[in-house]
Amino acid sequence: MKTIWIIANWKSNKTVAEALDWVSVVGPELLPNEHVKVVVCPEFTSLEEVKKAVLVGNYHLMVGAQDLSPFDTGAYTGEEPAKLISQFASLVILGHSERRQNFNETDEMVKEKAEMARKYNLTPLVCIQSSKIPIPEETALVAYEPIFAIGTGNPDTPEDAGQAAGEIKQINGGLDVLYGGSVDAQNAEFFLQQDNLSGLLIGKASLDADEFLKIVKIAYSL
Ligand code: PGA
Numbered sequence: 001m002k003t004i005w006i007i008a009n010w011k012s013n014k015t016v017a018e019a020l021d022w023v024s025v026v027g028p029e030l031l032p033n034e035h036v037k038v039v040v041c042p043e044f045t046s047l048e049e050v051k052k053a054v055l056v057g058n059y060h061l062m063v064g065a066q067d068l069s070p071f072d073t074g075a076y077t078g079e080e081p082a083k084l085i086s087q088f089a090s091l092v093i094l095g096h097s098e099r100r101q102n103f104n105e106t107d108e109m110v111k112e113k114a115e116m117a118r119k120y121n122l123t124p125l126v127c128i129q130s131s132k133i134p135i136p137e138e139t140a141l142v143a144y145e146p147i148f149a150i151g152t153g154n155p156d157t158p159e160d161a162g163q164a165a166g167e168i169k170q171i172n173g174g175l176d177v178l179y180g181g182s183v184d185a186q187n188a189e190f191f192l193q194q195d196n197l198s199g200l201l202i203g204k205a206s207l208d209a210d211e212f213l214k215i216v217k218i219a220y221s222l
Contacts, residue, residue: 004192004219005141005178005199007039007125008206009066009093019046020053025209027059029216036219037199039064040206041093044080051088064091064125067099070112072119082113082120091123093201097147100129111136125201127180131167135175142177143201144168149181151203156181162194169196185214192222 014022019042030038041064042050051063065088069079085092094117095110110126114136117124126135127143135142144164149156156164156179165177179191180201191197199219206212 030060047088065089082116086120145180158190165196188215
């Protein structure tokens with residue numbers, strides 16, 4: 001049975017209080033299911049509190065970050081390096097299209113960030129917008145997120161996403177490919193049924209604890 005990743009990407013939205021509310025609703029519902037890994041990627045400002053809440057509640061919830069610095073610790077004002085993030089997170093989203101578009105993030109930067117992530121034992125989840133985008137060496141986890149589908153309410157079809165995932169696997173060898181882009185509790189099951197897809201990266205629908213839980217429960221039921 002393949003591992004299914006259900007990953008919440010909160011982007012730049014929640015206060016610490018809102019983050020903790022979400023964890024208090026979602027956390028107790030999560031099961032020790034070895035085939036379904038549930039991850040939440042909070043804002044940097046909430047990472048520590050979310051991690052603490054997960055530890056105190058003993059929840060089956062991994063914590064991830066949404067980005068990290070291409071540099072190590074040092075004189076880099078405003079940056080969050082992998083070493084410091086790894087105090088709270090075990091996974092990191094890299095190369096999201098919003099970073100590539102709004103912050104001029106290049107493939108080279110994504111590669112440097114992936115190296116930093118690995119140096120400090122963070123699993124990089126590299127987002128690519130098509131099968132043509134290069135994936136840093138040794139990446140095991142990729143999210144296929146076509147631009148037209150991100151935050152638009154206009155998801156890719158599960159069949160096309162599955163086909164793109166197949167191409168990505170063929171070009172890059174054995175890695176797990178997730179789909180992201182307007183996933184919600186209505187369409188999640190159809191993406192998860194695709195053989196080549198190993199999970200979902202969820203933005204807007206992950207902000208609502210109940211909606212996110214519905215998606216997690218679909219994954220548990222497969
Ligand atoms: P969305 O975002 O679910 O709001 O489309 C997905 C993502 O950007 O990872």
